[in-house]
Amino acid sequence: MKTTTSFVCPKSSVCKLYQNRILPGPGTSNVYRILYCESNRYKDCVRHRIYRKTGICPDFIMPNSKHTDDYILKKIEEGDLADSLV
Numbered sequence: 836m837k838t839t840t841s842f843v844c845p846k847s848s849v850c851k852l853y854q855n856r857i858l859p860g861p862g863t864s865n866v867y868r869i870l871y872c873e874s875n876r877y878k879d880c881v882r883h884r885i886y887r888k889t890g891i892c893p894d895f896i897m898p899n900s901k902h903t904d905d906y907i908l909k910k911i912e913e914g915d916l917a918d919s920l921v
């Protein structure tokens with residue numbers, strides 16, 4: 836019998852992007868979930884990296900963000916658009 840392995844990012848329970856609380860439209864239109872969250876590519880996600888470093892991630896950061904970590908961390912320090920663990 837063939838088995839399937841499904842990947843889900845370990846940060847999905849706290850990630851507002853995964854929970855469809857950032858992008859407009861239905862969850863099915865959130866291609867990031869397919870490209871990153873529900874594949875082993877979650878390790879390449881910028882949000883995942885920032886969550887691991889700080890426990891929070893600003894809403895404007897997408898998985899393929901080109902912002903540097905220093906820039907993102909500065910925005911978090913400034914309290915700019917950061918979401919929380921809850």
Ligand code: SF4
Nearest residue numbers: 844850853872880883
């Ligand atoms: S957007 Fe990134 S951090 Fe959020 S659930 Fe998807 S892979 Fe994980």
